Amino acid sequence: GAGVSQSPSNKVTEKGKDVELRCDPISGHTALYWYRQRLGQGLEFLIYFQGNSAPDKSGLPSDRFSAERTGESVSTLTIQRTQQEDSAVYLCASSEYYRGAEAFFGQGTRLTVV
Amino acid sequence: AQKITQTQPGMFVQEKEAVTLDCTYDTSDPSYGLFWYKQPSSGEMIFLIYQGSYDQQNATEGRYSLNFQKARKSANLVISASQLGDSAMYFCAMREGNGQNFVFGPGTRLSVLP
Numbered sequence: 001g002a003g004v005s006q007s008p009s010n011k012v013t014e015k016g017k018d019v020e021l022r023c024d025p026i027s028g029h030t031a032l033y034w035y036r037q038r039l040g041q042g043l044e045f046l047i048y049f050q051g052n053s054a055p056d057k058s059g060l061p062s063d064r065f066s067a068e069r070t071g072e073s074v075s076t077l078t079i080q081r082t083q084q085e086d087s088a089v090y091l092c093a094s095s096e097y098y099r100g101a102e103a104f105f106g107q108g109t110r111l112t113v114v
Numbered sequence: 115a116q117k118i119t120q121t122q123p124g125m126f127v128q129e130k131e132a133v134t135l136d137c138t139y140d141t142s143d144p145s146y147g148l149f150w151y152k153q154p155s156s157g158e159m160i161f162l163i164y165q166g167s168y169d170q171q172n173a174t175e176g177r178y179s180l181n182f183q184k185a186r187k188s189a190n191l192v193i194s195a196s197q198l199g200d201s202a203m204y205f206c207a208m209r210e211g212n213g214q215n216f217v218f219g220p221g222t223r224l225s226v227l228p
Contacts, residue, residue, distance in 0.1 A: 033216060042220040043205065050213050089157060098212050099147045100166055105159035 002026075006092050006106035013082055013113055021077045021109045025094030032075050033103060034067055035091040043091065049075065051097070082113045117141065118206055118219035125224050127196045134181070135191040135222045137206030147209045148189040149216070150180065154202040162204075165189055193224075201226045 005024040013019050025032050034046040045059035049069040060066070064083075069075040079086055089110050093103040119138045127133035139148065150162040165173045165180045173180040181190040193200055206219040 031213070035218075043218045045215070045218070048215045053213075056215055091159065093159070093216075095216075099145060099209050099214065100164060102149060102161045102164060103159075103207075103216050104161075108157055 004092055004094050004104050004106035006090075006109050008109060009107060010110045011112070013111070015084060015113055016081055018078065018080045019082055019111065021079075021090050021092075021111070023075045023077070023092030023094075023106060025073070025075070025092070026104055028072075028096070029094035029104070030072055030097045031095045031101075031103075032069055033093045033095075034075070034077050035093070036061075036088045037091055037108070038088045046077070046090075079111075082111075084113050087111055087113045117217045118208055120204075120206055120219040120222050122222045123220075125222055126227055127193075127224065128227050129198060130195055132192060132194045133196055133224065135193070135204050135206075135224065136188070137190055137219060138186070138188045139206075139208050140187065141208065141210050143210040145211050148180070148182070149207040149209070150178070150189075150191045151205045151207065151218075152200075152202045153205065153221075154199075159205075163191070196226045198226050198228060200224060 007022045030051045032049040035043040047067045048056040064080045067077045089108040091108045093105045095101045095103040117140050146167045148165045152160045163175045163178045165182045177194045179192045203221045205221045207216050
């Protein structure tokens, strides 16, 4: 595809359930980022993948959050035992390796925990 | 410590006037890139303009220009001839070197008044 694709676009889940969010980056982009954005707020960094390097997980808010990426392809962000405070838009972005490469963002997954 | 500071949570500007959105950054890396993104109410993240730390001239893209003052570590976005469609959140971001993570500022909400 031409851009970063995220699925689902919307997800409503019950408190305590696990959810999986998917991100398809732009082909050839070695870097992939996950952010959380609460309503009216800024971007909260979650995790960063760069090629085959160990991911930077420093932004994950708790051990309920995890993410995987196979090579330079699809990434999944998993939230276990969802809580109401997890309700937010989850944004994925990808970019090329070099410092001047812009990050291309997906449309986001709006997660609502009821 | 915050690496990207945007001191204006909200700004108002009259249509057709110019507006400057402030961004200061903190890094000891001599090689870095600075980015500005626009996020309208639709939620998409739109890349606007890029400035490299070694660039001698300020970046310009149409009505957008970046006032880059390296010694002051500031990278202010200037929007000339504001339009109603410019009303959005604006995020400043930095990437320190190749293969590094993006760091975003908290954003500035710009409202253009008719």
